[in-house]
Amino acid sequence: MILLLGGSGYVGEAFQKLLTKRGIVFASIARHDCDYSQPETLRELIRKTKPHFLINSAGYTGKPNVDGCELDKENCLLGNSVLPGVVARVCAEEKLLWGHVSSGCIYTGAHLDGSGFTEEETPNFSFRTNNCSFYSGTKALGEEILLSYPECYVWRLRMPFNEFDGPRNYITKLMRYEKIVEFTNSLSHLDEFVSACWETWERRVPFGIYNVVNPGPVTTKGVVEHIVKAGISNKKFQFFKDEAEFMKVAAKAPRSNCVLDGSKLLRCGIKMSDGYEAVDRALKIWVK
Amino acid sequence: MILLLGGSGYVGEAFQKLLTKRGIVFASIARHDCDYSQPETLRELIRKTKPHFLINSAGYTGKPNVDGCELDKENCLLGNSVLPGVVARVCAEEKLLWGHVSSGCIYTGAHLDGSGFTEEETPNFSFRTNNCSFYSGTKALGEEILLSYPECYVWRLRMPFNEFDGPRNYITKLMRYEKIVEFTNSLSHLDEFVSACWETWERRVPFGIYNVVNPGPVTTKGVVEHIVKAGISNKKFQFFKDEAEFMKVAAKAPRSNCVLDGSKLLRCGIKMSDGYEAVDRALKIWVK
Numbered sequence: 001m002i003l004l005l006g007g008s009g010y011v012g013e014a015f016q017k018l019l020t021k022r023g024i025v026f027a028s029i030a031r032h033d034c035d036y037s038q039p040e041t042l043r044e045l046i047r048k049t050k051p052h053f054l055i056n057s058a059g060y061t062g063k064p065n066v067d068g069c070e071l072d073k074e075n076c077l078l079g080n081s082v083l084p085g086v087v088a089r090v091c092a093e094e095k096l097l098w099g100h101v102s103s104g105c106i107y108t109g110a111h112l113d114g115s116g117f118t119e120e121e122t123p124n125f126s127f128r129t130n131n132c133s134f135y136s137g138t139k140a141l142g143e144e145i146l147l148s149y150p151e152c153y154v155w156r157l158r159m160p161f162n163e164f165d166g167p168r169n170y171i172t173k174l175m176r177y178e179k180i181v182e183f184t185n186s187l188s189h190l191d192e193f194v195s196a197c198w199e200t201w202e203r204r205v206p207f208g209i210y211n212v213v214n215p216g217p218v219t220t221k222g223v224v225e226h227i228v229k230a231g232i233s234n235k236k237f238q239f240f241k242d243e244a245e246f247m248k249v250a251a252k253a254p255r256s257n258c259v260l261d262g263s264k265l266l267r268c269g270i271k272m273s274d275g276y277e278a279v280d281r282a283l284k285i286w287v288k
Numbered sequence: 289m290i291l292l293l294g295g296s297g298y299v300g301e302a303f304q305k306l307l308t309k310r311g312i313v314f315a316s317i318a319r320h321d322c323d324y325s326q327p328e329t330l331r332e333l334i335r336k337t338k339p340h341f342l343i344n345s346a347g348y349t350g351k352p353n354v355d356g357c358e359l360d361k362e363n364c365l366l367g368n369s370v371l372p373g374v375v376a377r378v379c380a381e382e383k384l385l386w387g388h389v390s391s392g393c394i395y396t397g398a399h400l401d402g403s404g405f406t407e408e409e410t411p412n413f414s415f416r417t418n419n420c421s422f423y424s425g426t427k428a429l430g431e432e433i434l435l436s437y438p439e440c441y442v443w444r445l446r447m448p449f450n451e452f453d454g455p456r457n458y459i460t461k462l463m464r465y466e467k468i469v470e471f472t473n474s475l476s477h478l479d480e481f482v483s484a485c486w487e488t489w490e491r492r493v494p495f496g497i498y499n500v501v502n503p504g505p506v507t508t509k510g511v512v513e514h515i516v517k518a519g520i521s522n523k524k525f526q527f528f529k530d531e532a533e534f535m536k537v538a539a540k541a542p543r544s545n546c547v548l549d550g551s552k553l554l555r556c557g558i559k560m561s562d563g564y565e566a567v568d569r570a571l572k573i574w575v576k
Binding site: 145 | 376
């Protein structure tokens, strides 16, 4: 049996769908039903349900976007930094193996040659580097806390999307914003993401951090071209002149735009499709 | 009525003593009796007890010293960063004024001329500056969260001590460590500290951050001389060659040693005695 924390979130629901499709028994727990951020509550839950693996897909993301975190810092910190620490400690004590949904938004940029950051590289968009949004700071701090717990998977997600139009979907976001910015980014097709995470456990690959992204980074303009070509939107996309104008006009917190290297996952035999290919697949079967 | 959170801690007990001596009605709450880190629990407590001021003296300090925080990061973060945010939010919603016991250990060093850091200066020993212990990082992050809540007092404590021998007392620590290091530091006489904090509220001085320290920083060697002169200890005090040797041999996490400027408090008419004078007073009536 699999225990799924944060099962009602955007990523949690994708895990639910995956586990259901694969016929795997799981219990999906939402924090408003059972406050698993309390160590004793979590321990009781584990002892009662006796799972053989736990997935923590709970986390705090701001609404409607990362700027929301700037207004609720304590809950952001609780959900993204304290909670992974609590889960790690209780799982270690209960000898339960587990995986944590982290975020790639703890990096900014790419290497000079365009290549992405590997799991070996320290996050460069964090409280430690003092250039980040509060959201990214808390996600990086969560990973920092997990460094003391080597027996878990840390799965890094980046700008998730799939074919279902919705406020958390990267493709939807691009279409809904009045103006957008040109950046190069690694993305994670949500269903490929949860499937790849699950495979790390199923194949018992070594514990540790994994960049779970579609290889082949994409650009905002590139994705927009694919959206238009697919006939999903015929709006005239407006672009900010540059990041500076975007920050001045539209954003409160700095944004992470980055390229991640997904080769560690691939070396374990877990393949994700190319970025644009994944985007095209979603666009082809787009569901409003 | 005053609501005192963390009343069973080292600082909390000093607040209890002060309020009792002054005949002020208060309720001292310990987190193991009532988990005030939960917003709803705190709100209920406030509505039930109807305080006219709240003091948060709760916080997570490692045992036996700051190195302990490195082993329990999530609770350190919960107690020092999330909790102040929760208290701030609930107090704002309930229109309750309050004060928070922070720490001066979010700075390192002093200005080149030996003068201390003022409240206007951004902490330089924090996650943001990436040179700190986990403890200091969480205390600074707690203050950062409180910046969104201008209606509270933030009282910075530094290396507390008084005449009562005990594991949290700076003078005791100096006597118990096998070897010590020469540093210049601002200290806070614990009873003077709580008294000064209380006066900020009693006099209704402007809300904000206050360095609540004894003016006139002290050196480790200076305090040791006073200990020896007072006849409290006749041990031969051993010193590390320098901070590097101390860090290599005895410490896990980097230590904050710093001088804070206490003049903002003084400008409000709240006077604390000179550092060595406060040390001498404690030594004169030392209680084993």
